[in-house]
Amino acid sequence: MENEDEKFMRMALGEARIAASQDEVPIGAVVVCGGQVIARAHNMTEALIDPTAHAEMQAITSATSNLGGKYLTDCTIYVTVEPCLMCAGAIAWSQMGRVVYGAADDKRGYHVYCDAPFHKRTQVATGVLADECAALITDFFRRKR
């Protein structure tokens, strides 16, 4: 039986697939609060012609709008790929309770630049459905070449 983290990561993977179908780098994110999905988003940098329109940024903006407050202390963000520095910084400002990501990103992931970008109370879990998350990215760039 699939655990909660895998269940919500599958939703994030669904978002990533929407991105892929729109010729965007396939990364997806969902924000969960009290067992409920309060935001879901995918990378839209090409559609919006905006380098800041990563899945996590859209999801955080949507989640704070949904909750009516700037902080996501009681929330978990699920994202298919390790957040970049920008998204890690956004997660920090939101005081996200927990970050769960799938595939590591050894080129642009936050860990390449710094170890602890998040709020000191933020919990981090990694590697959830990592192979599926990574395969989407690999397939995307293979098709691009």
Next chain:
Amino acid sequence: MENEDEKFMRMALGEARIAASQDEVPIGAVVVCGGQVIARAHNMTEALIDPTAHAEMQAITSATSNLGGKYLTDCTIYVTVEPCLMCAGAIAWSQMGRVVYGAADDKRGYHVYCDAPFHKRTQVATGVLADECAALITDFFRRKR
């Protein structure tokens, strides 16, 4: 006579003052391309209930929208306070040509977390009208107490 950097930093200071008048942390940014201001913005995290709505983020989104492309290679961003990790990451994705900031931020500025978040070709200048930029922030938080 004031130099170009001071001239554009004064515009960013004007944006920061708009933020202050709206009870937002007073930080402003302008993006300049070929001597023309193509975007100007101030922090709007309270108004938008969005922790990602920093001056730089708004300015980058506006500038890329204005130019119709994701990259700001030939642009300079002027920001009154050292960018945080999130904004530094956004500046990196935009491949901004040059970053000019006023006051350093020893608590949340990017330098607290990492040395070189920007694109390798991005030039950085610091300390432009630093006292004025810092005073706005100091006054704001003094009034808050």
